[in-house]
Amino acid sequence: MDNSMKIPEYQLFIQPLDLSELRKDIWDDDPIPAKLTINKRKYDIDIAYRGSHIRDFRKKSYHISFYKPSTYRKAKEIHINAEYKDPSQLRNKLSLDFFSEIGCLSPKSQFVYMKLNGKNEGLYLELESVDEHFLANRQLPQGPIFYAIDGDANFSLMSDLDKDVKKSLNLGYELKYGTVQDELFLQKMIVEINTISKIEFENKIVNYIHVDQYLRWLAGVVFTQNFDGFVHNYALYQNSETRLFEVIPWDYDATWGRDVNGRVMREDYLRIEGFNTLTARILDVKTFRRQYKNLLVDILNNKFNVDYLKPKIQGMHDLIRPYIQKDPYKKDDIHLFDEEPEYILDFIEARANYIREKLDTLD
Known part of the structure; x- marks a missing residue:
């Protein structure tokens, strides 16, 4: 990383009455109007707090939508994360970059420095929104995108939250982009994941899931040790040409040896096989299990090691320290x-x- 790089400064201006409105109820998702200046260019925006438990923190995170001009860097909206509980401030960016390097679709991110009405708010991580612009910027076919919003996004017929049969197979998902027909197809896929017979699973699941990409995503979750990543912290994109679903990671600050509160998470906390119904069924197929093992070995040798990652980590650290x-x-x-x-x-x-020691369990 070029440490002569400067982090962009985002100057946010919110009218005092609007700012009072924003702060009155941190759980209100209704945005308020604001102005954002980036490199001397002014944008009219809507802004709201973002996240779930993170809204309680002193340093807030934001969701920004552009409406005049209507896009910024070919995006309609961005997320500005405080990364408040991560003492390194690096984990989310390090994770999302890692996913991209091992062959997964992953949001782009950059560090920014924020000022609010002239007052320093500090360092933030700007995250690309996973939406139709995300696809267009990668020249990917348009297709439905679902956000996994809670533990019911577990690819199961059973709820992770109340341990009962789901009342709807849409539970756990929010349609970000797409149609009612797309929601019906997602429901059909969840039924198939749970009902295809063991003998047919290998041949039929490839009509719904991009298996190689799924295994790469699984490896990314396992290496970074994001315990929530199997039933949360992801988006689903269905490529309209192949009709196959791919998984996109999201919110990866609770990784690289720390949990969501910044506490130590031992390196053996998350098992090599991961979790959720789809993962269990895919790894029950010998061909896919061998493919996953080979992928883990390749990543261990080339991407997930100190020699490869140390310059990236040190470069990011040096960049943001001032x-x-x-x-x-x-x-x-x-x-x-x-x-x-x-x-x-x-x-x-x-x-x-730890992962090397457990590789034999995949035989």
């Missing part, structure tokens, strides 16, 4: 920030060793 020193929410914890690259590298080594 901005952490100015961040009103993080500057007093700069000593913790400085310890994190070594902590992440120790996790990578330990996690890689």
Whole structure:
């Protein structure tokens, strides 16, 4: 990474009355109008708080929609994440970049420095929205996109939340882009995942799931150790040409050896086979299991190791350190920030060793 790079400054202006309205109810998703200046160019935007548990934090995260001009860098909306509980501020970006490098569709991200009505708000991570613009910017066929919004997005007929039969197979998913027909096809796929016989599964599941891509996504979740990643923290995209579903990761700050609250998560916390009904059924097929094992070995050798990742981690750390020193929410914890690259590298080594030791279980 070129450390001479400057992080862009986003100057946000919200009228005082609108700002009071925004702060009055942090759980209100209704946006308020605002202005955003980037590189001396002004944008009229709508802005709201984003996330679930993260809305309670002192440093808020935002969802921004552009309406004049109507796009920014070919995007209609962006997400601005505080990464408040991650002492490194790196994990989400490091994860999403890692997914991209191992062959998954993954949102682009960049660090930005925010000011609100002239006051420093600190370092943020800007995340690309997974929507029709995400597809167009990659020259991918348009197709439905579903967000996995809670634990019911588990590819099962049973609810993860109340441990009962689901009242609707749409539970756990929010249609971000697409039609009612697309929702019906998703329901049909979930039924098939759960009812195709074991003997037919290998030949039939490939009509619904891009299996190679699914295994790459599974490997990404397993390597980064995102415990929630199997029933949450993802989007589903159905390529309209192949009719196959692919999985796109989302919100990957609870990774690389820390949980959602920033606490230590041991390197053996998440098993090599992962979770959820679809994963279990795919890995029950010997051909797919061997394919997954070979993929893990390839990633261990080429992408998930200290030699490969250390320059990336150190480069990101060096890039954002001057901005952490100015961040009103993080500057007093700069000593913790400085310890994190070594902590992440120790996790990578330990996690890689754990995965290598477990590879034989996939035979």
